[in-house]
Amino acid sequence: MTHTNALSDHPTRGGVIRWAKFYDRAVGIISMGREAAMRNSTLERANVKPGQRILDVGCGTGTLTIAAARRGATVIGVDPAANMVRRAREKAAAARADATFQVGVAEALEFADDQFDMVLCSLVLHHLLPSMQDDCLREMLRVIKPGGQLVLVDFSGPSPLLHRVAALFRSHDHEHLDGLSHRLVDLGFENTDRAPITPSYLFCMTATKPATN
Numbered sequence: 671m672t673h674t675n676a677l678s679d680h681p682t683r684g685g686v687i688r689w690a691k692f693y694d695r696a697v698g699i700i701s702m703g704r705e706a707a708m709r710n711s712t713l714e715r716a717n718v719k720p721g722q723r724i725l726d727v728g729c730g731t732g733t734l735t736i737a738a739a740r741r742g743a744t745v746i747g748v749d750p751a752a753n754m755v756r757r758a759r760e761k762a763a764a765a766r767a768d769a770t771f772q773v774g775v776a777e778a779l780e781f782a783d784d785q786f787d788m789v790l791c792s793l794v795l796h797h798l799l800p801s802m803q804d805d806c807l808r809e810m811l812r813v814i815k816p817g818g819q820l821v822l823v824d825f826s827g828p829s830p831l832l833h834r835v836a837a838l839f840r841s842h843d844h845e846h847l848d849g850l851s852h853r854l855v856d857l858g859f860e861n862t863d864r865a866p867i868t869p870s871y872l873f874c875m876t877a878t879k880p881a882t883n
C-alpha cells in the first residue's frame with residue numbers, strides 16, 4: 671500500500687502524544703532499558719498466534735504493533751497523532767513487518783463489528799478521561815470477534831517518577847484505573863484476568879468477548 675505524508679491529527683479529548691521523534695527514547699528511559707522485555711511479556715501474556723488479526727489501539731510509534739506482527743499476526747495500529755502514525759509506518763517498513771497504521775481514535779474506531787481476534791491497548795487508558803474510557807472500551811468490544819480477546823496494559827500503581835513529572839504537563843489528571851475488571855464485566859466482557867508484567871509497575875489485564883452460541 672502506498673502512503674502519502676498528507677496525514678492530520680484526529681480530534682480527541684484524550685491526551686495525545688505528538689513528539690514521535692523522542693517517544694521511543696522516553697520509553698527506554700521510563701522502562702530503564704527494559705522495553706524489549708516489556709513488549710515480550712505483553713505479547714506472551716496476550717498469547718499472540720500466527721494468522722491472528724489484531725488491532726493495536728493508541729499504537730504510538732508502533733513498537734508493540736510491529737512486535738506482534740513479527741509473531742506472524744496481521745496487525746493494524748491506530749493513533750490520533752499523525753506524527754506517531756508516520757513514525758510507526760517508517761519503523762514497520764524498515765522491519766518489513768506485516769503492520770499497517772492509520773490515524774484514528776479509540777472512542778470511534780473506524781472498523782466494522784467483529785473484525786479482530788485481539789485488541790491490544792498498551793499504556794493508553796491513562797491518557798483517556800474517565801468520561802471517555804467506557805465508550806472506548808465499548809468500541810473495542812464491538813470490533814473484537816466473539817470469543818476474541820482484549821489485552822490492556824497500564825500502570826498498576828504509582829508510575830515511575832519521570833512519567834509523573836511528564837504528567838504534570840498534561841491538560842488533565844493522570845487517570846486512575848480502579849475497578850477496571852468490574853467495569854469490563856459491566857460492559858460485556860468476561861474472563862477478566864490481571865497479572866503483573868515486566869517492568870513490575872505495569873499490569874496486563876486480559877478479557878474476552880463472549881462467544882455467540
Ligand SMILES: C[S@@+](CC[C@H](N)C(=O)[O-])C[C@H]1O[C@@H](n2cnc3c(N)ncnc32)[C@H](O)[C@@H]1O
Pocket residue numbers: 682683684685686687688697727728729730731732733734748749750751754774775776777791792793794797798
Ligand atoms: C503512552 S502512549 C502508548 C503508545 C503505545 N501503545 C505504547 O505501548 O508505547 C499513549 C498513546 O495514546 C494515544 N492516544 C491519546 N488519545 C487517544 C485516543 N482517544 N484514542 C487512541 N489513542 C489515543 C497517544 O497519542 C499516544 O500515542
